[in-house]
Amino acid sequence: MAPFMSICAVIASILAFVVASRTRSLHREYPSKKILCFCAGFYVISIGLFLEVVASLFWDPQAAFWLLSASSVVSAVGMIALAYAYTPRKEFALASSVPLYARYGSEFLSALMATYVAVSSTMEFLDKKNPRTLLVVVAFALLALAHAAVAIMADNPFSGPVALARLLEACAYALVLSATLGRKHG
Numbered sequence: 001m002a003p004f005m006s007i008c009a010v011i012a013s014i015l016a017f018v019v020a021s022r023t024r025s026l027h028r029e030y031p032s033k034k035i036l037c038f039c040a041g042f043y044v045i046s047i048g049l050f051l052e053v054v055a056s057l058f059w060d061p062q063a064a065f066w067l068l069s070a071s072s073v074v075s076a077v078g079m080i081a082l083a084y085a086y087t088p089r090k091e092f093a094l095a096s097s098v099p100l101y102a103r104y105g106s107e108f109l110s111a112l113m114a115t116y117v118a119v120s121s122t123m124e125f126l127d128k129k130n131p132r133t134l135l136v137v138v139a140f141a142l143l144a145l146a147h148a149a150v151a152i153m154a155d156n157p158f159s160g161p162v163a164l165a166r167l168l169e170a171c172a173y174a175l176v177l178s179a180t181l182g183r184k185h186g
Helices: 002-029 033-056 061-085 089-095 097-128 131-152 160-181
Strands: none
Touching: 002 033, 033 061, 097 131, 131 160
């Protein structure tokens, strides 16, 4: 069944890409925001479907699961672009809540995943007592806080708390970088 699904995903990905390419050329002739969003949506969906094809090539079920999850998220972003393309301007207020809910959901999911990594790293730190691992623990705790703050403030993305969250995020990445700089490879 998996090869059949992969073949279907390849065909769907190619078709989505062709639709996107066709609408891109239409956009050159008849520039409009609707055609542009339609084009972008289908390009993104074709990428999501391609990720599904790549996932089918993995023998490791865990790697395949993560790629399939990424595929679903990418395809959902493409569908949001399509929904926006078909939203009449008088109903824009209602339709604009779709990306907002997607933002809430993705930021909360990111906060949960960062919390998971922080907890897992804490267990590793308690086991091995490696100071670099403690840097990773702190980094992912900061990332969890940052993503939770952005999720809470998703309806006001340019506020002070979101700017502070982005600063926390930058600090977290700097901590992860410093934890990896001194590692010996091999």
